Amino acid sequence: MTTQSFRTLDTLDPRGKKILLRADLNVPVRDGAISDLTRIERLAPTIKELAEKGGRVIVVSHFDRPKGKPVPELSLAPISEALARVLGKKVTFVPDCVGSLAQNAATAMQDGDVIVLENTRFYPGEEKNDPEMAKSLASLADVYVNDAFSAAHRAHASTEGVAHHLPSFAGRLMQIELSALEAALENPERPVGAIVGGAKVSTKLDLLNNMIGKVDMLAVGGAMANTFLAAQGYSVGKSLKEDDMLDTARSIIEQAKQRGCDLVLPLDVVVASDFMAGAPTELVSVSEIPAGWMALDIGPKTVALLTEKLGTLKTLVWNGPLGVFELPPFDTGTNAVAQEAARLTKDGKLKTVAGGGDTVSALRHAHVLHDMSYVSTAGGAFLEWLEGKLLPGIVMLEETAHDVAPL
Ligand SMILES: Nc1ncnc2c1ncn2[C@@H]1O[C@H](COP(=O)(O)OP(=O)(O)OP(=O)(O)O)[C@@H](O)[C@H]1O
Numbered sequence: 001m002t003t004q005s006f007r008t009l010d011t012l013d014p015r016g017k018k019i020l021l022r023a024d025l026n027v028p029v030r031d032g033a034i035s036d037l038t039r040i041e042r043l044a045p046t047i048k049e050l051a052e053k054g055g056r057v058i059v060v061s062h063f064d065r066p067k068g069k070p071v072p073e074l075s076l077a078p079i080s081e082a083l084a085r086v087l088g089k090k091v092t093f094v095p096d097c098v099g100s101l102a103q104n105a106a107t108a109m110q111d112g113d114v115i116v117l118e119n120t121r122f123y124p125g126e127e128k129n130d131p132e133m134a135k136s137l138a139s140l141a142d143v144y145v146n147d148a149f150s151a152a153h154r155a156h157a158s159t160e161g162v163a164h165h166l167p168s169f170a171g172r173l174m175q176i177e178l179s180a181l182e183a184a185l186e187n188p189e190r191p192v193g194a195i196v197g198g199a200k201v202s203t204k205l206d207l208l209n210n211m212i213g214k215v216d217m218l219a220v221g222g223a224m225a226n227t228f229l230a231a232q233g234y235s236v237g238k239s240l241k242e243d244d245m246l247d248t249a250r251s252i253i254e255q256a257k258q259r260g261c262d263l264v265l266p267l268d269v270v271v272a273s274d275f276m277a278g279a280p281t282e283l284v285s286v287s288e289i290p291a292g293w294m295a296l297d298i299g300p301k302t303v304a305l306l307t308e309k310l311g312t313l314k315t316l317v318w319n320g321p322l323g324v325f326e327l328p329p330f331d332t333g334t335n336a337v338a339q340e341a342a343r344l345t346k347d348g349k350l351k352t353v354a355g356g357g358d359t360v361s362a363l364r365h366a367h368v369l370h371d372m373s374y375v376s377t378a379g380g381a382f383l384e385w386l387e388g389k390l391l392p393g394i395v396m397l398e399e400t401a402h403d404v405a406p407l
């Protein structure tokens, strides 16, 4: 999968054209307000470029999971207002996506106008990738631009189906996301390492297997590491672990050896008697986790080991926290390693690419989010990409790249 294999805005003259722009306006909302504008801010350059060149930009997106029915609280109306503020430009919201309101609004557009249509997931055809819904969306526009890397793992009408019916292009954010990910894993400056943390081996099995074949060093942290430690015969008390994954963990350890991947596991951990702030804690070696206690963070010897390993790398991919970062003091290990990665990145010694919802929260919590070389806007799509899966939204852009003569 390479960015060269699909068309970009470099070969699109948008003047006078109606452009169906698939964005990802699925922004986090807390207490009724957007809590993070990153996705909107990262999308804005594509819209600005298209509108400033005289394109008529019809933005479509899903928001949350309304399951094919209109849910008033999940309307894109307030998000289109936020988009207007970020763009510093009028944005018209259309409370419809495939019906006559959308058709009329698209027809009435002038060069440089931007409209946002209602949540694509208010319609059952979206997630079913219904060809009728795809055709209906396509009928609104002359060309399709997909700028939603973070939704590219979904084969939906607005991410995949519509590209069968219109000349299709990758937007600027899509291009940037793919270039950054390719630079980290497809053609990285070596040595390349990965930090994979989080809760469960079972949800990251494909990712671990794919990483082993691609990286020179793989550090496993978080509760996932407990499963690996248990697989090596350590007693991990009442730490979160997956007993049905012990054989799998052993096979990953063996595979890593065979493929020359340095698999790094914790040497020491911070344990607590209870999963709560203020619970008594102890720092122990992984061979001394007391019965009835749980490992909730990596310890200082592990931080020192990871610091040493990071110093040998040129490229680092990070997904998943190394401990329960939401509950101090169990954020200490994640914070320390994140700050070291940030320091090396700022010094120009390391290229760091991070992604995933919890990972972004953990890096923000460690105050280093903006010090990484690249932080993906994607959660699930980033994980699937790390797993080595083909993402339908991107496959479609590639397959249709030569269908219609460039506009
Ligand atoms: N030692 C541990 N014990 C229990 N939970 C842990 C431990 N280390 C990390 N976690 C928890 O793992 C969770 C993150 O894991 P999860 O696999 O769900 O997310 P993720 O894959 O990092 O998220 P995303 O896909 O959004 O990047 C965090 O809530 C964190 O508290």
Ligand SMILES: O=C(O)[C@H](O)COP(=O)(O)O
Pocket: 024, 026, 064, 065, 150, 151, 154, 378, 379, 380, 381
């Ligand atoms: O937030 C995301 O990861 C994307 O917008 C996809 O959302 P989904 O998991 O609801 O398909």
